Amino acid sequence: MIRPMQATDAPDVLALLAWMDDAPEREVFAPDARDVVELRGECEDRVCLVATADDGEVQGYCALAPFRDGLALEGPLGTGDLHVLLERAVERAEGLPIYAFSARDNLAVRAALEAAEFTPMHATDFYEARVADLARRARVPDGYLVESSLTPTAYRALYRASEDSWSGRLEWTDADLAGHFGREDVRLVALLRAGRPVGFAELELNPEVSRADLTYLAVHPAERGQGLGRTLLALAAAEAAAHPEIRDLRTRAHDHARAARALYAHAGLTHCRSVVTYLRDDTEGEA
Known part of the structure; x- marks a missing residue:
């Protein structure tokens, strides 16, 4: 199920962020916060969505934040199917341009983005x-x-x-x-x-x-x-x-x-x- 993020979801989203931090190839643009209070504050100006399993466990996270002439996509981040989560985020963008950022080696997220009609613009090397x-x-x-x-x-x-x-x-x-x-x-x-x-x-x-x-x-x-x-x-x-x-x-x-x-x-x-x-x-x- 895809639904808006709730305050009680913060620990589960932090667990997903820790999972991302453990492997550079999982990197996407994501919240800077790494504790519950900071994450809740950071999400106040964003449209935040989570994907949950049948038992209610949070398996994915995606958010939209103001950026340039449109929105920046946080995520998609998670272990399950990312496509539906992306579809819901695009719907919530209400036609505004959406920028997304993914590690070059994050093939799962890049495939999901391209399936959702995101176009690669350029790569940035650090x-x-x-x-x-x-x-x-x-x-x-x-x-x-x-x-x-x-x-x-x-x-x-x-x-x-x-x-x-x-x-x-x-x-x-x-x-x-x-x-x-x-x-x-x-x-x-x-x-x-x-x-x-x-x-x-x-x-x-x-x-x-x-x-x-x-x-x-x-x-x-x-x-x-x-x-x-x-x-x-x-x-x-x-x-x-x-x-x-x-x-x-x-x-x-x-x-x-x-x-x-x-x-x-x-x-x-x-x-x-x-x-x-x-x-x-x-x-x-x-x-």
């Missing part, structure tokens, strides 16, 4: 290395300066020029940018030449898992080919290494980002996981 190893190469080239902030105008200009597929932050107001970079876990490393920003790296510190995530690395097209990407990567690692609780640096690149993938491989980062992004968009083709 890379990881010790911050100490990367930080050893940190140096500021002659003629350049490093800053920890940029004006909103300078940030947007570099953001816009560096990558065509980046668009979300161009809609952020000055206050949005100030709020983001004012967070305790966010760091910006900007490289300037003759007072003009030529590249930046953004970090998010995750001390609870001893890791820093390199969320963006950008070099202006006119400045490429000079090794500035390697410079920014090392400088970002040095910033992360300034926090003793951070041991690892993780970053990512889409399958079409050949330059970024080559940079990370050359710098000695190790590939650690791959995630496929799917989209079901029933609005495509509408007038």
Whole structure:
């Protein structure tokens, strides 16, 4: 039976999350919470569904959360038939675009998504290395300066020029940018030449898992080919290494980002996981 998740289902859903955590090939986009109170709070702004066996045992979980221009799918996660659970989630989406994320090796979920008319968009590869190893190469080239902030105008200009597929932050107001970079876990490393920003790296510190995530690395097209990407990567690692609780640096690149993938491989980062992004968009083709 497929039904809305109830507060009393939280322990069973946490058990499914633990089952997923035990094997990387089971990974899907899922709640961050790993205790009952946090899970119940996280589910407050979501449409959450569970699949139960005849005896009432929860065998599957699926949810819809606001995301970009539509919804993000959490799951499907479970040990039983995922197809009906997905069908019910699609019905609850009321025609909005739905994004889904699955480990490349999660063949069962990927088959269920494709059977439900989700289309694979791209794969994202994740890379990881010790911050100490990367930080050893940190140096500021002659003629350049490093800053920890940029004006909103300078940030947007570099953001816009560096990558065509980046668009979300161009809609952020000055206050949005100030709020983001004012967070305790966010760091910006900007490289300037003759007072003009030529590249930046953004970090998010995750001390609870001893890791820093390199969320963006950008070099202006006119400045490429000079090794500035390697410079920014090392400088970002040095910033992360300034926090003793951070041991690892993780970053990512889409399958079409050949330059970024080559940079990370050359710098000695190790590939650690791959995630496929799917989209079901029933609005495509509408007038």
